[in-house]
Amino acid sequence: MAASDEISSHQLSEGAEEIGDPPRVIGHSTNFVGLPTDFLASCDFNAEPCPVHIFGLREMNPKLFEMLGLAGSIAEAGEAFDNYMKAMFGLEPEQQRDPVRIGAAARRYRSSYLDLIRGWAFDSNGAEGAVLKGWVESRFGIFPTYHKEPICRISTGAWTAYIEEKMASRFHNNSIYTQLDLLYEFCQWAAPQLHPGITHLTLFRGINSFAEHRIAQSIDKTHVVMRLNNLVSFSRERDVASCFGDMILSVEVPLQKLVFFNTLLPMHALKGESEYLVVGGDYLVQTSVM
Template sequence: MSAAAERLSDPSLWYSTNLIGLPSRLFGSTTFNDHPQPVTIHGTRETHPGLFRLLALCASQQEAAEVFEHYMQLQFGLGKPQAEDSPAERRRFKTSYLKLLQGWGFDANNAQGAVLKGWVESRFGMPPIFHKGALDRFPSAAWTGYLEEKMNSRFHNNCINLQLDVLFEYCQWSLTRFAASGRPTLTLWRGTNNCEEQLVEGSLRQRDCVMRLNNLVSFSQSAERAGEFGDWTLETEVPRVKLLFFPGLLRDRVLNGEGEVLAIGGCYRVHARYG
């Protein structure tokens, strides 16, 4: 394979600049997963000091979730339309982090999923490798569709990337404050059918291998639940610093029914089990 062809076929070589102060290729590697370090999106906590002062007073995750929800409603105008609002304002679709999470729960390959993957790309420098099709060549029809959906003005009329920045920092704050275990990683599972396409090192026969997962990926908290979503069940250690969402983070029951955890992807060491 020529050097040019290799660049086109290896998404890890497309990693770009980010807002976390670490090389994107390092952040998306098994080396980082083996030795995770704290990560923050530059400027987010400094821009919202009032939120984190209020969170520091909370004694439970539920209380923190109430504070976070109220803050986001005020900061980004996410509350119900008021009588004094103009007709145009009452009709205006206001994108929110909750609507994106709800959309992801229905289908990670819909427009909401594209916006979330685009946020990961812009903040962590990691492009997706799949959206309705493999994003292994550029340009391609799959890439065009992804770019159109992730930049759709319907989802970018209310500072959606900034909302997701705050959600990520709130998630990280919650894990530091309320996580019962001091372990830097969580054991999580993922059900899938397309293992061969994601394989980077090793083989499925060996069961222990390295796979390149999408830049934002869903995990389950139990192997049994994960097994409902594919013939193969992948077990892996996910750094807490890569989590965007976990059940109980919010009062809204979005994604809670399936015990779904959202994490930044990249290369992971996995133990694969068939059936």
């Protein structure tokens, strides 16, 4: 069936929450990137993005970026990044998964950013997804809007359940947020190498309803401003996105909002779906029906 250029007003409103005027608070007043959160999460930023870096991360890891600069290809850079992370955080399989007895004590399981990506691929609303959304909240200041159910206010049970999962001790060891900081900065180093002269990528997301998405503004029959979750998956391939729903969201994503993408590392759980992990907020979205 050919894609339709229009989505009915009933489809737009079914399950979608109108934010209203003025919109609810989108996040914290402070973050780790030195930009106002409201601006970072806005359509204005998406239209004219500026560089985004996590405070001090590159300065504290100069050897990593020296190694990346010497790499002859993105594949070599990915291997260098993988080796650096293994050395810094003890992520070799025998170190991470097999407890080593020291006297009567067992070494604690070492959390890995790759485990979070695997968990996200299986269920973005699982415990690993909560940790990833918590990292975005911490570093970029943007609140999640959905975790298992819509999160409308911080006083709700949905918010409490999210907080409990994002702070669970299972994944909060081995400097897991620092691992994700390094992953983001590596992504920011690699994206311009792969897309020289390009500021935005056209990405697609398939959905079956608007239950997880808040409509901030309806512009016309095919365009809305949508408040996306603070971390959200897209695909570079429209056909792949159509496998996940009969409604397709198309967005222009600035490179600065890419957290991870399928060609960044040689082996990972998102390889087969051309998947991109993107920092959310308000986006101008083009909608269509398959």
